[in-house]
Amino acid sequence: MSATVEAAPRRAVVRWLVFATVVLAMLMHAIDQTSVATALSAMQTDLGASLAWIGWTITVYSVGQILVLPFAGALGERFGSRRIYLLAVTSFTTMSVLCGLSSGTVELIVGRFLQGLSGGVLLPVATAIVSAEFGKDRDRAIALFSTAFPIGAILGPLAGGLILTFASWREIFFVNVPVGIVLVCLGRALIRETPRTAVGRADLVGIGWLTALLLSGMVAITRIGSFAEGWTGPASVALAASVSLVAGWFLLRHLHRHPAPIIPPRLLTGQRLGLMNLMNVLFGAAVLGFSALLPHYAQIRYGMAPISAGGLLTVRAVFMIILSAVAVSLLRRLGHRPLLLTGMAAMTVSLVLIALPPLHSGPELWLSLGAGVMGLGMGLAAPSSANAGMHLVPEQAAAVSGLRVMFRQVGAIVAISVVTAASSAAADPAAANAVAFLALAVVMGGAVALGARIPNQRGRW
CATH class of the missing domain: 1.20.1250.20 (MFS general substrate transporter like domains)
Structure with missing residues (x-):
């Protein structure tokens, strides 16, 4: 498919506006990733859940990133980085609303998983956008772009603590909404589409087995504390552990048989x-x-x-x-x-x-x-x-x-x-x-x- 981007470079001020836009998106992702750690106690108290399940708000976010990272770059190459970037920011913002409105632990966990998927897509497509925009100067631009995560690591915990001091844990997610709306508007106005190329199919079967392995393993570990519930506690642990072992075996077999496996x-x-x-x-x-x-x-x-x-x-x-x-x-x-x-x-x-x-x-x-x-x-x-x-x-x-x-x-x-x-x-x-x-x-x-x-x-x- 032919590229939709014109090759001529744009004015420096426009390039840096594009740069600032994608860096702000990565900051939103990085700050959200670290600020939630400060809110575990508040979420546990408000939702009346055990720490074992509230901890999923962090772990399931990581699962989402793990699953999408292997093929996120290919999505940008096939459909255009601008389109995938806008979709990822929109999805991340929408899931932030879902997390903030959650009335129970299950809703919050599902929202965080979908947030993790969206955040995992952002990094490779944002890097592609910066690389295409800066041409021969892409090395310096990408090096500067990578500072978003250290800055997020500094600001995230402070932002989370500050929000919890004056509001509730829900505002940690709601604050993403105005930022996300601004990012979508700026992205539509400033970012050009990158060239599209034909890429091979993603290893969806491998991703499926990896998902089953990670989630069943997390369930087995989480349910260990339920042994006092009678026979249902040990049975749930045994079932989840069995699913994890079977998924791990099928994943390893698949990796050795697939021509282009996820790993x-x-x-x-x-x-x-x-x-x-x-x-x-x-x-x-x-x-x-x-x-x-x-x-x-x-x-x-x-x-x-x-x-x-x-x-x-x-x-x-x-x-x-x-x-x-x-x-x-x-x-x-x-x-x-x-x-x-x-x-x-x-x-x-x-x-x-x-x-x-x-x-x-x-x-x-x-x-x-x-x-x-x-x-x-x-x-x-x-x-x-x-x-x-x-x-x-x-x-x-x-x-x-x-x-x-x-x-x-x-x-x-x-x-x-x-x-x-x-x-x-x-x-x-x-x-x-x-x-x-x-x-x-x-x-x-x-x-x-x-x-x-x-x-x-x-x-x-």
Whole structure:
């Protein structure tokens, strides 16, 4: 199909208006992703649900992103990035309304899942729009565009805490509505359609089995706390676990038989990539689990206000950004392994600090220290872990990058599901959360052990 975009470049002011529009969309997505973590306690109280099910508002959002990321770029190539971008923003805004109006946990979970699907589409199509708009300067524009997520990590927890201080958790979602309307209007007026190309069919069967595996696994973990309900509790766990095992077996068989599977089998285990994938699962469980659970933990154990609890994630994000710049400057000189191991060791220390009671300080200062150490570790480990996987198969760097995101999200889903289920079943949820952070420290220790086996790489690759 022929392209609908004219090749001539436009004035700089128009290009930067387009850039600002898509960056604002990514900020909306990134802020929503982190601000909801501050509202778990408020949603649990208002909806009268257990923490295990309220935790799905975070995990099911990640599931939506995992499922759509493998083919979101292909949707833009086939139907045009502008059209898919406008559809994604409209859907994200509509689902925000649904989440805000939810009268029960099921409605909220469904809305968050659909929000995750919409948010997962935004990143690849927004990147394509920026790339097409800036032409030869696309590298700098995309590098600048990528700062939306660190900024969102800083603003999201603060925005969530601020909204909860003066309003309810529902306004966290409603605030997206005017922003989404403005983005749709700006997008229709400014963004040009990108060229369309013929692409292969998406692996819908593989996506189906992956969906069944993730959701049934989450149900099995969530229902573990229902054993006191009689025979129905263990039966529901056994049924969900059986579905998960069957779905996992069919998914693996499908990956080895499909000509273009959702996950290429050689990228699962070949060339030490199996080691990297397992490390990313553990990394995601510890780090993303920490990010989702810390505000709730600060509120239930120490009675911190939502804005103070959310501010802990802002402290982490600030230190992460600072150390990331240092790590990038040291990568070629030291290689990725020393930075990776140092960073993950710091994150292990952070998790232990968070679990321990405050020493010679108040809880705000103590938890801020733990969050700051986590940020330092993430700043060192994030750039180095990205290079550690991609240098193994540089010709498929994009695919490896996508798998890194997917496996980290899978680790986060498992960790958050387990911790929230355990906390719901515990007589003392605050103490159970403290034990959970120690368990996450052990998980991160396992990631350090795996990282030590990854070959180092200095200089260019």
